[in-house]
Amino acid sequence: MCQSNEALPVRELVAADRFLPSLYTDQSIFDAEVDRIFHRTWVWVAHESEIPNAGDFRTTMIGRQPVIVVRDKSNQINVFQNRCRxxxxxxxxxxxxxxxxxxxxxxxxxxxxDGKLRALPFADGYEDVVDKSELPLFALKVGVYQGLIFATFNHDIEPLDDFLGGAKPWIDLFMKQGAGFPLRVNGEHRFVFNGNWKIQLENTTDTYHFPVVHSSWLKSVDKETADTITSFMTNESGAVVRSLGNGHGLCVLMPELVDLDVDNGDPLQERFTELAQSIEDECTPEQVRRIIRSMMGVGFNLNLFPNLALSMSFFRVLQPVAVDKTEIRHIALALDGGPEAVNRERLRMHEHFQGPFGFGTPDDAEAWERVQRGSAAGPDIPILLNRGLNRESVESNGERVAHATDETAMRAAYAHWLKVMEE
Incomplete structure (x- = not known):
């Protein structure tokens, strides 16, 4: 059982631009997070492409509770507790x-x-004892937006559209990387790192680390790709970080690729010349250009609190396992019905960075685990989230905006974390 708010004074641990390391290490805080965040808010559980047909299912976890995501015979998507009554x-x-x-x-x-109890063996032992209609699988509240399936144990929660709020236009933009084709899941890579889930939550909008942690990846790609990716570091790039409300955050790395329907006419990357030529027979010149411009995904990372990141060209899903252990799923995306050569190349690119032998994810995981280990030193010394406070602005809709390397979205995520933890 989680402790009461009075017994868990989280406000004393979190300030606007910093927090104490106990947020990464305290078991009572972790227990409360599972209850107050993962068991009470909207949590992403699957993508519609994973369960396209009646009877298709996948199992997953929400907090500590196992659930089943299934499409029934009426085409409705249901999420049930994975637990016999x-x-x-x-x-x-x-x-x-x-x-x-x-x-x-x-x-x-x-x-x-549909979750209804259909049959039980030797039913005579239950005559006048059990009414099957009263014992279905426990159903969660389900919401779907742009193929993203969310669920919650809290049936009194605000509508999913309201929860997503300012993130919705960015989800719409993310899905445009299908280049006219629907997006579908194309395999995943799972791993566990020895660290608190919030360390990864921070990472999606943390571009400050990129040239340092991912120097090996930058050396493994051609100069044009490396320069394109790291262009956000300059003040003239137009790259920004933005808070979107409800803990959601955005980091724009390449403004020219934010809306893939808007073509600025720039030459296509030379690394994709051979791929473009290979699909000329099955696509129009306009389709070829549109597809190639989408090869690296969109020009931004979008964090959806508490567990999903739409990161340029893939989904990243976090699952808290323990106070110092988190499971990560990196889900590759493909063009459903698109050229197979394109989907194959997208998968190879995904593996090159996110895969178990890739140049990106292993370095990220090492950094995350070092944060966890380091948090044991100086428990009264705060973790800082103050980068960019000197250049942060507030727009008319209340969203805070700063340079892409600043920690604006992280500060907003922890402000929402504090609000939910005190509810």
Whole structure:
């Protein structure tokens, strides 16, 4: 059980531009986060392309609770607690698949794709004892936006559209990288790092680290790509970081690729010349240019509090496991129905940075774990989030904006974290 707000004085630990390391290390804080954040707010659970047909499902976790995401026969998407109503066993252990029903392996209670209890063996022992209509799988509240599936245990929560708020236009822009084709999930890479989940939450809008931590990746690509990616470091680039409300944050790295429907006419990257030529027979010249401009995704990273990042060309999902352990999923994206050569190259690029033998993710994970280890030193010395305070501005809609390397979005995320933790 999590402690009460009175027994957990989090306000004493967090200031506008800093917080104490106990936010990474304190077990009682972590327990409260699982309850007050992951079990009470909207949490991303899947993409619609992962469950396109009736009976398609995937299992995942929300906080500490296992859940099933499934499309039923009426095409409705349901999210259920993965727990039999009889003795509590999970009714599904597969990561993904297709099912006609979910049957508990302990006593064979069987549930339909709509969650209703359909059958139980030796039913005579339950005559006048059990009404099957009263024992469905517990259903979560579900919301879908642009193919992104969210769920929550809190049925009194604000509508998903309101929760996403200022992030919605940026989600719309992110999905344009399909270049006229729908986006679909194209495999994933999972790993665990020994650190608190918020360390990764911060990272998505932290471009200040990029030239340092990812120097090996920059050396592994051609100069044109390296220069394009790191152009955000200059004050003249137009790259910004922005708070979007409700803990969501944005970092624009390449303004020219924010809206892929707007073509500034710049030459295509030379590294994609051969790929462009390979798809000329199946695409119009306009389609070829549109697809090639989308190869590196969009020109921004979008953080959706608390667990999903839309990062240029892939999804990054975090799952808190323990106060000092977090599971990460890096999900590659493809053009559904698009040229296979393009999807293959997008996957190779994903592997080059995000894969287990890539040049990006291993360096990130090392940095995150060092933050966790270092937090044990000087527990009264705060973690700083003050970069860019001298040049941050507030727009008419309340969003704060600063240079792309500043920590504006992190400060906003922790302000929302504090609000939710005190509710």
């Amino acid at each position: 009889h003795r509590g066993a999970t009714v599904c252990e597969k990561h993904e698949g297709n099912a006609k029903a979910f049957t508990c392996p302990y006593h064979s209670w069987s549930y339909g794709l």
